Amino acid sequence: MTTKLEFLKTSPFFDGFTPVQLEAISHRVFEKKLARGEMALNEGAYAVGLLFVAEGVIKLFKTSAEGKEQILSLMRPGESFNDVPMFDRGPSPVNAQALGVVTLYGIQRNDLDVMLKQYPALSQNVIQVLVRRIRYLISLVEDLSFRSVVSRVAKILLENLGDTAATGPRLTQRDMAAMAGTAREVVSRSLRYLEDEKLIEMRRHHIVIRNKKGLEQLVEPDF
Amino acid sequence: MLTPQIAPEKCTGCGLCVGVCQNDGLHLVNRVVVFIGESACTWCGLCEAVCAAGAISCPFEIILDEF
Numbered sequence: 001m002t003t004k005l006e007f008l009k010t011s012p013f014f015d016g017f018t019p020v021q022l023e024a025i026s027h028r029v030f031e032k033k034l035a036r037g038e039m040a041l042n043e044g045a046y047a048v049g050l051l052f053v054a055e056g057v058i059k060l061f062k063t064s065a066e067g068k069e070q071i072l073s074l075m076r077p078g079e080s081f082n083d084v085p086m087f088d089r090g091p092s093p094v095n096a097q098a099l100g101v102v103t104l105y106g107i108q109r110n111d112l113d114v115m116l117k118q119y120p121a122l123s124q125n126v127i128q129v130l131v132r133r134i135r136y137l138i139s140l141v142e143d144l145s146f147r148s149v150v151s152r153v154a155k156i157l158l159e160n161l162g163d164t165a166a167t168g169p170r171l172t173q174r175d176m177a178a179m180a181g182t183a184r185e186v187v188s189r190s191l192r193y194l195e196d197e198k199l200i201e202m203r204r205h206h207i208v209i210r211n212k213k214g215l216e217q218l219v220e221p222d223f
Numbered sequence: 224m225l226t227p228q229i230a231p232e233k234c235t236g237c238g239l240c241v242g243v244c245q246n247d248g249l250h251l252v253n254r255v256v257v258f259i260g261e262s263a264c265t266w267c268g269l270c271e272a273v274c275a276a277g278a279i280s281c282p283f284e285i286i287l288d289e290f
Contacts, residue, residue, distance in 0.1 A: 036245075056239070057243050074269075076239060076275060077237075099243040100241075100242030100243050160285050161285050162284055170282035171282055172280040173268060173271065173272075173283075174271060185272075201288075205225050205266060205283060205284060207283045210288065210289055211289060212287060212289060
């Protein structure tokens with residue numbers, strides 16, 4: 001795991017900061033350890049500070065009214081995951097849970113306010129971070145709004161259907177994401193949708209098409 | 224037994240997959256991930272999802288078995 005100072009050096013939030021500035025900021029960084037499954041944030045709750053993943057993986061998810069979990073993204077070391085509620089002072093829009101042992105670094109909200117006034121470059125960097133996130137979210141909205149991803153995934157499944165259990169091509173969810181021009185998380189969600197609709201069944205090593213005609217009806221004619 | 228496919232040359236040894244595996248099926252040996260065969264892999268795909276280097280994958284075969 002990187003030290004607080006090493007972490008700050010690589011964080012886009014502190015891009016362009018001098019070693020002296022980073023050293024000063026590192027004294028304001030707190031550390032928090034989480035066990036597997038422990039919640040870092042609950043939806044609707046107010047966080048004490050801006051949180052970064054230093055070690056391990058944090059799962060961001062929402063739970064539907066039916067109790068189903070929807071994974072929004074997996075946050076790896078170096079990434080922050082509650083900057084929006086930190087800056088708009090609202091509640092967290094998502095749940096955040098440790099997928100294994102996780103170490104978080106954080107900056108208390110009050111300290112962050114002081115830093116934003118003290119270091120104008122920090123505001124510029126925050127804008128860059130948030131803009132990148134907006135671009136990613138816009139691409140996700142495009143994918144999720146138009147149902148076309150489900151259609152594309154359905155088409156990929158039909159095109160890669162093996163004749164027997166031994167001869168079909170083997171596809172990962174990452175492969176399908178690349179083929180459908182979308183994110184792996186969106187493919188995962190599409191497969192879950194198709195399974196809920198009883199068109200496919202996810203098994204270990206196999207995606208079983210249970211209703212080929214139903215899947216074909218989902219494929220948009222112009223794709 | 225089919226196991227997650229590992230491309231050692233792509234593995235950066237970051238260990239994220241080791242941490243997320245709920246069955247303790249992955250270990251780092253000399254900074255490269257290896258699958259420990261006796262564990263019961265559920266093919267959940269989390270290791271594939273967290274690997275930024277694309278070094279580990281859980282491929283699916285697509286087959287037909289209609290109702």
